[in-house]
Amino acid sequence: MFASRSKCIFTLCSAFLLLSAPIVQAANSFAGSNLYYAAGLYDDDRTTLLQGLQSAGMKVLRVWIGGQSTSQKGTNINPFNDLEPNTPCNGDASCYDDTVLERLDDFMVAANSYGIKLLITMHSYNALSSNDAYGKWYGISDFYTNTDAQTYFDARLVHILNHVHTSLNKPWKELNDYIFGFEAENEAMIGDGQSFIEDHQQWQCDRAGTIKGQLGNSSGILVLTGGASWLAESVQPDWLTCDALDVISIHAYGTGDLSTSALKPYVSQAQSAGKKLIVEEWGACYFDTSNNDCPTGDALSTDTRNGNILNWAEQIDGAGLAWLYWQVLPNADPHQSYDYEIGIVDDPSWSTLQQAAKAAAQATAAFDFSAYLL
Template sequence: MMFASTSKPVFTLCAFFLLLSAQVVQAANSFAGSSLYYAAGLYEDDRTTLLKGLQSAGLKVLRVWIGGQSSSQKGTKINPFNDLEPNTPCNGDDSCYDDTVLERLDDFMVAANSYGVKLLITMHSYNALGSNDAYGKWYGIGDFYSDDEAQTYFDARLDHILNHVHTSLNKPWKELSDYIFGFEAENEAMIGDGQSFVEAHQQWQCDRAGTIKGQLGDNSGILVLTGGESWLSESVQPGFLSCDALDVISIHAYGTGDLTTSALKPYVSQAQSAGKKLILEEWGACYFDTSNNDCPTGDALNSDTRNGNIINWAEQIDAAGLPWLYWQVLPNADPHSGYDYEIGLVDDPSWSALQQAAKAAAQATAAFDFSAYLL
């Protein structure tokens, strides 16, 4: 009896430490990344500069868009390329697609992998739709999201991208989990139609995710994301949280109130309850002395003030348990043109602040475990 009575608390104590150990193992570190929407247009020297810079800061994911570019962007020299569907929606006609952008990204993702970076691939953008790309000309910014034919044709675009066979790896993109972090159908879908339209057409997002997941399967090692909306509350919709095909809800936020731990934490809880992940996919610190979410032009903000904003807001996001992608890191000096959140890798006093913030993110405890999807 004495042996039994003394052994019981010992067993309980061991069980406690085993449970504590399991909880520690389950906890994961966060991470940071960035975006460069026109990455497919970089010349090799700029690509190397960018990837070395990302690696030096521990930035693990680069978000890139599938679109066309014909001129320099943010001071970056561009090797021009067409959109995937230059003239009309192709609806699965292989002879109609211009795969130049996909082939450029083939090279880019192999180079990125060598620097410990994976790509998050945005398969279309509301920006292109609103600028009258093939879908904008055919359907406009409203019917694109409600017309059955438009959705069928757009799903064919998604299928074409996912099944593009990499020019050197000889596998379709949907099988390249070592190189691709995730796919999202569109950047900021529906934002030009207003929040009520987004709320009324949540199923569009889920249906497109279903198309992507239908190609990837359930165990691809590649995530399916939403692509974000205009601000925090608009980015996290109940229909997104309940959609089986969506893995990650993307938050876009530039208003300072949306970048606080207290504002973000309730959405973290919602996502955890729904079995989803969250990422703060777009945020930035305005270069000008205007409101942070209204940054077209103005007087330059004091560098120390801007650097303090970067570090402070990143700490707030980290404290909420969210990984984040900064908008954007440039492989050149920032020309400080309109809507300037960018940070250049050349002579930019804010680059060191972003490096510091990114390295701190890698040490922060995350509310969601992305470790299986990172290099």
């Protein structure tokens, strides 16, 4: 009798615990966009962009720290210098031109009001190859191998992370309500080829270490790699074991790389390593050329392009990956060279991208980013 009663009580308690325990649900994914020259937007264009991204449920906008002097992709630009307009500054405060940082101060406050955080790319291979201060001093290959170049570049990263926001009065490294993540460079080393990247994986981890050293381990801000040219090049084994890296960024424009079956093995690798993945750049070419090589050509039919957008977004969603589209414009798309862009103004593909982004927000995620989103 006692044993029987004990069993009954145990069973009832177990049932109660099961009913009262919180139900663990898989996280949802999300979508976002890129606009590398966002610091140059005038107020009206900034509002158009942020309202558009919000209407699509997009949560992250990736922006670059560089200089812009002329209009880009049909967008009027309020010109600004690079952070280091003439030479690597190596920590000399008087050498830096903080205009781009101050522009992004305003931008991130505006973005926050629309439920959007910034992913900040702190330099770009594009600037290096266009002979910016580091390109002039070191050239493309030596920038990644010269110890002085690494020291000077780390000083750039530290300067950015410690920039005190002009209205919030806190350094960027403490602004986790406004900043999703930092990455040292867009597509680091891509001009030197995949074998160079494979041989110099430590460069990426060392730069991440510099960033993480400023952020600390509980900042609520992620450290990312900044991507490479394609899927296999974007995910390197040493990055999966680098303590300072939180997220491996995938850049992929080849249609094979955008398939669920191609992406899933990398998802498994990252999960096993305790890292996150994100498709940080992808896009659907406007022209009828190969999707990963579309400098010019005849325009695809709207139905074909929209079908591509929905298909590839669904494939990425199917792999459980969040994604950022390249790029959403606050203006009509002029369809210039390498045209993946989609304009918020009068673009027949904008409603399709909105649809895809909203679907991403309902998709099951392989990696939980919810703590880093608004």
